[in-house]
Amino acid sequence: MKRILSVLLSLTFLMIFSAAAYAETTLEKINRTGVLTIGTRTGVTGFAFINNQKEWVGFSIDLVEQAIAPEISKKLGKPVKVEKKESTPPTRISLLTSNTVDLVAESMTDTRARRETVDFSLTYFVTGAQFLVKKGSAIRGVQDIGGKRIAVLKGSTSARIIGEKYANAQLVEFPDQPAAFQALVQGKVDAYTSDGTYLAGLIGKAPNRDDWVIAGDFYTYEPYGMAMRKNESDFRALVNNGLMGAIESGKYFELYEKWFGSKGEVPYPLTPENKRFLILQVVPK
Numbered sequence: 001m002k003r004i005l006s007v008l009l010s011l012t013f014l015m016i017f018s019a020a021a022y023a024e025t026t027l028e029k030i031n032r033t034g035v036l037t038i039g040t041r042t043g044v045t046g047f048a049f050i051n052n053q054k055e056w057v058g059f060s061i062d063l064v065e066q067a068i069a070p071e072i073s074k075k076l077g078k079p080v081k082v083e084k085k086e087s088t089p090p091t092r093i094s095l096l097t098s099n100t101v102d103l104v105a106e107s108m109t110d111t112r113a114r115r116e117t118v119d120f121s122l123t124y125f126v127t128g129a130q131f132l133v134k135k136g137s138a139i140r141g142v143q144d145i146g147g148k149r150i151a152v153l154k155g156s157t158s159a160r161i162i163g164e165k166y167a168n169a170q171l172v173e174f175p176d177q178p179a180a181f182q183a184l185v186q187g188k189v190d191a192y193t194s195d196g197t198y199l200a201g202l203i204g205k206a207p208n209r210d211d212w213v214i215a216g217d218f219y220t221y222e223p224y225g226m227a228m229r230k231n232e233s234d235f236r237a238l239v240n241n242g243l244m245g246a247i248e249s250g251k252y253f254e255l256y257e258k259w260f261g262s263k264g265e266v267p268y269p270l271t272p273e274n275k276r277f278l279i280l281q282v283v284p285k
Contacts, residue, residue: 026102026228026235031076036069039087039101043177045201046259046266047107056084059259060105060226063124067251068103068226068242075238088176089155093117096229103228103239107195109157110225119232120225121239122281124252126274128218129158131191132184132199134211139191141216145169151180151192158193161220177202191215195222201266244282252278 030036040048040061048058065082073080087095087104095101096118110120131150133139139148146168152159154173162169172189174180181202183189192199199214206212226239246252253270260268 026232027072027076027238029099030072030080030102031078034078035081035083036064036072036103037083037085037101038064039085039092039095039104040106041088042086044107044198045205046197046264046268047201048105059125059255060107062255062258063243063246063252064103064105064226066255067246068105068239071238071242071245089153090175092227096227099229102235103226105226107197107224108227109195109222110227111157114227117230118227119230119236120227121236122243123223123225124243124278125197125224126277127195127197127222127224127268129161129193129220129222130196130199130218131193131215132181132202132212133191133215134184135213137191137213137215139215142166142219145191148190149188151183151189153177153180153194156194157220157222158195162193181206197260197266197268200268204266247278248282 024032038061040056040058042048042050042056044058046058047060048056051057061084069080069082085095085101087101087106092104092106092108093114096104104118107125110123114120131139131141131145138144145162145166147170149170149172150162151172151174152162154175159171159173163171172183174183177194177198180189180192180194184192192202196214196218203209203212203214226243228236228239243252246255253275256270257264259265260270262269
């Protein structure tokens with residue numbers, strides 16, 4: 001009996017080891033299905049959101065569809081369709097690690113802590129955290145938040161940094177931007193802190209834009225990257241090649257102007273410093 005159990009355990013171990021050894025890579029999955037599945041947001045105006053026509057649009061989605069998917073399609077020699085699933089700060093890493101999505105393409109900050117679980121593309125957007133407050137608020141920057149009720153998105157880098165460095169602030173966590181902003185409108189919190197692009201987008205959509213201001217300088221550095229499963233160098237190279245190609249050809253800057261230019265969904269001018277930083281990431285062919 002012991003011998004039979006030993007054989008069965010050995011066979012089970014062998015099957016598990018074999019399955020792990022021959023686990024399907026992201027590129028193999030895309031080649032088999034013809035689909036690149038991305039995790040992205042539904043309510044971050046400019047980056048990824050559902051518009052009035054019920055279309056899923058935005059800067060990060062355009063970059064995937066017009067720069068990254070064509071690069072993957074070229075490599076595989078077949079058309080690649082982009083499918084979208086909703087991701088949020090609390091769910092986006094688990095969506096990757098569970099193989100539900102292949103790429104997280106939204107406003108996700110590349111951090112050392114997150115790199116322990118996922119890999120990132122090159123940086124494709126740079127911003128920083130600030131505060132959205134009612135005009136006339138006493139909060140003019142991070143130095144004024146002591147004892148104040150500060151809305152944050154659960155799982156965001158802003159939530160972590162405020163919690164670690166400004167413990168005298170009262171953090172109030174929300175699952176998404178609309179809920180956080182609604183709490184601010186209703187006076188349940190004193191400020192909402194998030195990346196400057198998020199806040200500019202909220203003001204752009206607010207019915208009374210003049211009632212709101214963005215307060216303070218950046219108190220964080222937020223380099224956005226596209227996240228993917230770890231240790232898939234072939235797939236990561238294609239994502240980076242797509243982004244570098246878009247920067248090099250000027251397509252990136254056309255899309256930036258479309259979404260963040262003076263007539264874009266969220267006016268957020270590209271600084272000369274950030275443009276230079278983006279260009280310097282493009283390695284020679």
